[in-house]
Amino acid sequence: MRTSIATVCLSGTLEEKLHAAARAGFDGVEIFEQDLLVSPDSPETIAGLARDLGLSLDLYQPFRDFEGVEEDRFQQNLVRAQKKFELMTRLGMNTMLLCSNVGTATISDDGIVVEQLRRLGDLAQGYGIDVAYEALAWGRFVSEYDHAWDLVRSADHPRIGTCLDSFHILSRETDLSRISEIPGEKIFFLQLADAPALSMDVLSWSRHHRVFPGEGAWDLTDFLTRAALTGYAGPVSLEVFNDSFRQADTQRTAVDGLRSLRWLEASVAADVDIRDVAARGDDAGGGARAGGGDAARDDDAGAAGAGSGIALDLQPLPRVAAPSGIDYVELSTDDLGTLTRQLHQLGFRFIGFHRSKQHVQLWRRGSARIIITEVEPDSARGTFLRGIGFEVADASASMDRASLLHAIEVPREQTHNDEVLRGVFAPDGSEVFFHQTTGDDPVWIAEFGAGGVERSSHIDHINLAQPAHHYDEAVLFYTSLLALEAQPSQDVPSPAGLVRSQVMSSPDGAVRIPLNVSPTRTAEVTDRGTGAVGESYPEHVAVACEDIFAAAATALARGLDFLEVPQNYYEDLEARFALDPQLLERLREHNILYDRDEGGEFLHFYTATIGSVFFEMVERRDGYRGYGAPDAPVRLAAQHRRNAGR
Template sequence: MQTSIATVCLSGTLVDKLHAIADAGFDAVEVFEPDLIAAPQTPEEVRALCDRLGLRIALYQPFRDAEGVTEPEFAQVLRRAEAKFELMDRLGVDTVLVCSNVATASIDDDAVSAAQLARLADLAAARGKRLAFEALAWGRFIDDYRRAWRIVERADHPALGVCLDSFHILSRGHDPADIERIPGEKIFFVQLADAPLLSMDVLSWSRHHRLFPGEGGFDLPAFVGHTLRAGYTGPLSLEVFNDVFRQTDPARTARHALRSLTVLEDALGTDARPVPAPHELDQVEIKAQDTDAVAAVLERIGFAPSGRHVTKPAWLYAAGDARIVLNEHNATGTAPHVAGFGIRVDRPEDAAARAERLGAQRAHRRLLAGETDLPAVLAPDGTEILISGPQSGAAWPGEFAGGHGTPDPSIRGIDHVNLTEPAADIEEAVLFYGTALGLTRESSAELAGPAGLVRSQVLRSGDGGVRLALNVVPPLAERTSTTQRHAQHVAIACDDLPGLIGRARARGLRTVPVSANYYDDLGARFDLPPGELERLREAGLLYDRDAAGEYLHCYTETIGTVFFELVERRDRYDGFGAANTPVRLTAQHLSH
């Protein structure tokens, strides 16, 4: 599969964009005219740079308002086209995107549009150029790719074909199956964009809310499948207008973009490789210059120290199947934070290779005598993901020696890990964790807190053994100097949480206080058994219930940017107590 991307997808200057696109590994690029106009480099210099970077300029775009006009207006179209074809000669590109008219069209007649496009194609062919005609979703008269094809077919010119853009087709609800009626050689270019399923005017939707494949609600594998069955052999090119992507690091966005095309390629079955499904969260690593305060909280919860690492300043705390590593190695100047987590799969190396193919960087770990070789990769934000298998998962805890104590028997394992992401990075994070780890995206939620709305996106393995909750940091919290308001946390699965809390409190554990108003409301919302509301109030526990079961939970104090959630799932409850999140956020806000 040939890969391409439009320069409009990225931030920075044209030179910045081209370097980022090449470094990410794209084969080709669409040069967006405003990027070239603003660049100080000549077209010849841009062409030379692309040659040095190994990038083919596959498309120059856009050429607007070319058809459906009066004859005097069309004379001006031809004049503009002459200048653009000369520019394309200098750039070394042979195909230009011609958009359906949105501004100057005054003649709603296929015959007129076909004749004018044929005359424009005559001019293009004389310069060795091709026109890819695209029906914009908001075109004045031509807003359907099927009509665009009828006009191209009527014009019957070898230098005239169609450009198919997934957004313009799918946003209007047009059936893409008819793409297969178009001869492959007449599909000159294919542009791809996903998008959330919104109810708004299509122009604003297009200009601000497009996403990379796999991040929205469009069925892009089906769309691309139709183009391939039609016989299209050109590049699949990303054209994503998005306010966030045009403000973030172009190198990171370009890697994110190429990852989305790799995921799409797998979904098409052209190079499909099964994702080794993770079974469980094997460990969580908390890193800091000084982890003593975190260790104290873990011991109060009921974890027992399993010893110090044989080669570095790191300690393992365990209870049931829950394993938490406190790591002070190379952590000078850092406060406690979730630095990584481990998953267990049947084929660790295959899982790591899959993540690498999707653009993850392999984490190079120096192994000394007595250490288990666990493959590891880095998420886009640097979070380390350690991948263990049936044998290595049982072996690596043996690297820690000198443990003592008995863990609380009510602790069963790690229920889920909650990570925070800036708004600019959330789509990339969701795509990465979902595809690289083989997790399924569940519905997202937006929850109010003192620092703004918190958007939460849950991803999970098929059996629920691995659950990740990704929270978007509210803009106010991103700007504030304190990090406490958007701390990450590790949820510990327990049996008999009321009993565990009683013992933990006797060991000195402090949990986030819950307001009296919460319990008054809880009693009104749920018909609880006699005495249950008072037991929850006395234990300081939050509660939720649905048709499948019940959920009890509470939160510890925050240390650095880490806190712990203790949870008890009863029956088949599979949620996260989302309704209680505003209570937790407010309590944490007031405690700092």
């Protein structure tokens, strides 16, 4: 599948954007007009740079406010178009995007629009240029893709086709069934953008909140599958207007964009195969959910769509299933005594030092395993979450998939008798390792001289802080590499402002990763632990136990510094749930918080923060599936008071 990206997606100069797109691996780019206008380089120089970088220049855009006007203005518009065609010739480009008129249209007459499109096609013919007519969602008279297609079809000109843009179509919730009516050769260009589900005017939504495929709320697998089934054979391009993207690192954003397309491509490959099988009456394809992602499908059988008229060369990715659990959490610290003392207070026991790395040790509580790496004070300051090991069915396939999705492998020192473990960096700088599921203790534990399976406790969830500029990238990362599913996001109030939180989880809930963006955390997290203590929004590891009161009693006896819960909370708790007075008193005595939903109960307590890490002990009763979200403001306020010395 030929990939392309609009230069408007990226920060920097036009030249920097071209270099970033090429290094990321895109086949081509769309030139956004403003990027060219502010460049000191001539069109010929830009064309030469693109050739040298191996990039095709796929689309010149946008050309606005053309059709649906009186004849005198239309003549002026033809002159404008001619100048743009001449410029495109200098660039060596042959496709221009024509947006439906927003600002100057005065005639709501399809017949006149058709005639004007036809006359534009005659002009374009002399320059060998194709015009892709796109319905903007806020167009004056043309705002739906099917209306734009009806006009293009009526114009019946070889140089006039249509552009399908997922944002303009999906934001209006337009019926997609008519996409199948459009011949693939009359779709002159295809643009993709995802978006979060927001209630706001569509223009603001479009200009500020688009994201890459897989980072929003829309089913782009279904959308692209429908376009592919028309026989469309051109580039699949990203057109994303996003304030954060245009402030972020150019290269990093380009890589994130290509990852989104490769993930979507594999999802569509699987979807096309399923629809192709269903069309032949094979029951093996029945019941599949279109657009549900490729991770759970058999998508390693080669390019898809051989019998379905698909012109796009859709390449699959190695199949992976969501992780079955958390193998370990690794923490780095320059305050080893404080951290290990807190682990002991929580009921963890010391297993041993790594046989070849004496600065690495293992602690465990049941099957909850914490690896601690002691670092020199000049290497990192404070305590921070370094990485997570995920239990997967096929570690080699997971690593291969991650590599194809442009994740960077973590360099790892190991001796000849160490277990070979491989992982990649997550967008926040943490390490993600893939560990083969065995059903017993993982093989690597023997490197710490430990054995014996314990099942009384496990990692319930891991709460990760994310830099605001790369929050959407993190959602895509965990979706595309680990087949986790994004749950609806929510905002949690804190003394510093709202904290945005979104849970990434496996379908069975065995792996839960809440991602948080703090209003005070504005610096990018590329080297965890290099900032001063207190600069980072804290992260935490939640450990499930069978008896929260026993865990709290042990912790209290061992001198744990609990995060204090105010009396006001318990008075409100009594009012909300009418708890038994004895239970309420036990909760208050142990600084335990409480929540309830239709499934069951959730009891939990927090430790004080060490560096940027703290722990949570939890007990789930009778199928409770949440995370105690109503209690999060209490925790955030208590941490704020503690950090302020109050």
